[in-house]
Amino acid sequence: QVQLVQSGAEVKKPGSSVKVSCKTSVDAFSDYVISWVRQAPGQGLEWMGGIIPTFGTASYAQKFQGRVTITAVESTNTGYMEVTNLRSEDTAVYYCALGLQLQYWGQGTLVTVSS
Amino acid sequence: DIQMTQSPSSLSASVGDRVTITCQASQGISKYINWYQQKPGKVPKLLIYDASSLETGVPSRFSGSGSGTYFTLTISRLQPEDIATYYCQHYENLLYTFGQGTRLEIK
Numbered sequence: 123q124v125q126l127v128q129s130g131a132e133v134k135k136p137g138s139s140v141k142v143s144c145k146t147s148v149d150a151f152s153d154y155v156i157s158w159v160r161q162a163p164g165q166g167l168e169w170m171g172g173i174i175p176t177f178g179t180a181s182y183a184q185k186f187q188g189r190v191t192i193t194a195v196e197s198t199n200t201g202y203m204e205v206t207n208l209r210s211e212d213t214a215v216y217y218c219a220l221g222l223q224l225q226y227w228g229q230g231t232l233v234t235v236s237s
Numbered sequence: 238d239i240q241m242t243q244s245p246s247s248l249s250a251s252v253g254d255r256v257t258i259t260c261q262a263s264q265g266i267s268k269y270i271n272w273y274q275q276k277p278g279k280v281p282k283l284l285i286y287d288a289s290s291l292e293t294g295v296p297s298r299f300s301g302s303g304s305g306t307y308f309t310l311t312i313s314r315l316q317p318e319d320i321a322t323y324y325c326q327h328y329e330n331l332l333y334t335f336g337q338g339t340r341l342e343i344k
Contacts, residue, residue, distance in 0.1 A: 155331065157333060159335075166324065166335060166336075166338040167273070167275070167281060167324055167326075167335045168335065169326075169333040169334065169335060172331050172333070181330075181331040181332055183332070183333075183334075184238060217280065217281070219281075222328070223271050223283055223286040223287070223292075223328070224271070224273070224281075224283060224326070224333075225283050225286075225292070227280045227281060228280075230280060
């Protein structure tokens with residue numbers, strides 16, 4: 123059974139950064155697409171970006187280019203997503219998802235940006 | 238960028254009804270569309286992949302169809318546990334786009 127376990131909730135000040143982790147139990151981690159999706163309160167799903175660890179280069183939605191960095195560490199089967207220069211509008215639940223069709227999802231990490 | 242437009246944004250139907258949600262792509266996307274269900278307070282769940290393939294474990298009352306720019310998700314006989322928001326999503330070359338979602342309620 124594939125499990126994705128994300129790091130815990132965060133409260134951040136505007137202008138700061140946050141890094142969320144996603145540890146997976148999957149075999150052949152390096153060959154999977156790892157995506158990050160966020161959901162602001164009461165809003166829809168928004169794909170932020172993704173990476174295939176074996177290729178190493180991440181792809182981003184245009185909206186998040188330059189402010190979001192997605193990485194993966196193959197030795198620990200863990201993906202990471204960092205957002206810099208946080209603003210109140212970044213308050214959301216951040217999900218990691220695994221697979222080309224996003225078959226497996228983490229439990230979500232609430233990031234609250236507030237002064 | 239390809240845009241995915243879902244309709245309706247919300248709908249109310251009775252148990253046993255046939256329900257159809259549509260998703261229109263701003264340009265042809267072949268079959269690269271998935272459908273997800275998100276129940277209130279829960280993690281999204283993959284229902285249909287590649288336009289019409291049913292994900293393992295998903296009830297057979299769910300089906301998907303379409304190609305090119307027009308796609309549909311159909312629930313053949315609505316059940317109370319189908320209360321959720323449904324999202325279409327296009328993917329290609331490690332770029333993904335979600336539709337804005339359709340909130341489904343029971344009358």
